[in-house]
Amino acid sequence: MKLSNRITSMQESPIRKLVPIAEKAKKNGKKVYHLNIGQPDIKTPKFFFDAVKNFDEEVLAYSFSQGIPELINSFTKYYNDYGIDFKPEDILVTNGGSEAILFTLLAVCDDGDEVLIPEPFYTNYNGFGREIGVKVKPITTKAEDGFHLPKKEEIEKLISPKTKAILLSNPGNPTGAIYTKEEVYMLGDIAKENDLFIVADEVYREFIYDGFDYISFGEVAEIEDRVVITDSISKRYSACGARIGCIASKNKTLIKQILKLCQGRLCVPTIEQVGAAALTNVTKDYFDKVVAEYKNRRDVVYNALKQMDGVLCEKPHGAFYIIAKLPVDDAEKFVVWLLEEFDLDNETVMFAPAEGFYATEGLGRDEVRMSYVLKEEDLKRAMEILAEGLKAYPGRK
Incomplete structure (x- = not known):
């Protein structure tokens, strides 16, 4: 067959x-x-395991499709500590960062649409794109340039009427590159001028070395309606097996539509959410x-x-x-x-x-x-x- x-x-x-x-x-x-x-x-921080051990319910029930309030509030506190003002209604809990990326691509792209992605890139970007009929158009970066982005005009040459978004990880997997403030704002300008979403995979936000400056796409107010942050506790708290991530965006229409996908898969595992919510207690x-x-x-x-x-x-x-x-x-x-x-x-x-x-x-x-x-x-x-x-x-x- x-x-x-x-x-x-x-x-x-x-x-x-x-x-x-x-x-x-x-x-x-x-x-x-x-x-x-x-x-x-x-x-993994002990807070996670302690919260799981202390879970004391007689029925292991479905949780809310958008995530339990305690975990959503934990994420908002985390972002607020970075100066990013997300509200609870801006956040959806997902089965890891991978589901966050897949759901976002499903929401912003139709079959045959294109997404620009700096290469080399996290392999699942291409896999998820193929899965839903989205074509990856690579923005080639080179080791001799520290895997930094080419000039604005080179990126704009790749844009077509089918281009819907720019997807990238910052800091980068697999390169370890950190995009400069100038690069972040350049991509913001490209997104505004060409009506594109920016899907920012920021799961390695904490891992910055050598005094390099880091700026989140969530900090750029001028593009807040077109930025979607996909995130995860996996690497941040060494909790890969918990499979807890999130989508964060101030685009309320987008969040409302992605919620339908969350409802379709019912919910993220309840106990893992309970454990993840306790990670807000982890100190600097x-x-x-x-x-x-x-x-x-x-x-x-x-x-x-x-x-x-x-x-x-x-x-x-x-x-x-x-x-x-x-x-x-x-x-x-x-x-x-x-x-x-x-x-x-x-x-x-x-x-x-x-x-x-x-x-x-x-x-x-x-x-x-x-x-x-x-x-x-x-x-x-x-x-x-x-x-x-x-x-x-x-x-x-």
Whole structure:
């Protein structure tokens, strides 16, 4: 029987599709250092677990489709602490940031419409677009430019009558780039002048290094009616498994329409919402410690990569990812080879091949994305394995 073009044209996740190979390697006795996925090892704040343990209801009932009031109020407090004045009616709780992105694209785009996205980008942007018939038009950014945006006129050349939105992550996944205030306002001007939405994926808002300035699209009053922030507690509080995110926008018509999608999937799990609502009690010193820890980890990986012959990369200043160009014929083949055929004292390492983070054919073929989410000693070992693996790989360029 024939399956839909919608599903067969959707790409596999470059982050997860090689997991069966890694699992086979582990069953064969190898230790695998996972730098392929952004799963932090930082402890989830105890507030979450305490709230779940103290949940004392006789019936685990549906919650409101828009989210429980306690969690919505927690999100509004969080944004207000950043100087972003969202009201409870501006927020919808979602099953993670991924559902927030999917629901937003469903609400602002029709089949055949286009969305501009700086590449390399989070792979699910392309996957969700394919799923609902939306075409991704890439704004190509380059490592030698720190993955910053091209000039305004270059972006405007990509706009067509079918363009409905600009979607981007800030700080960036997979690049770690932080857009400057000038870039944020430039995109705001483009959105106003061409009647576009800006879908701002800001899940890495806390992870800023080296004193870089960060500005949220939610802070730009001139475009508040066309900004949609998609967010998540997953990386911020190291709570990926809770699957709690949100959509925040001052466009009341948009929020009202997306609520219909929320009603269609009934509700987000009640107990996870209860736990997430308690995270409003997390203090600033938690983030200070976490950011300092990630900066140290970034430095371990970046400094090691800069010592490897033929490896090219730029220092990322946000999130916890780095894109590295390797002296290999094909990064996916190299990652598979590391898992299947190479080890250093029965240990190997796994990365995400970066080609799947691009929409432009051919780009990223010799690049990998690394998530520096492991403790320092593990990252040092992973870099040792990579260095030796590059020396031994038969497809080295």
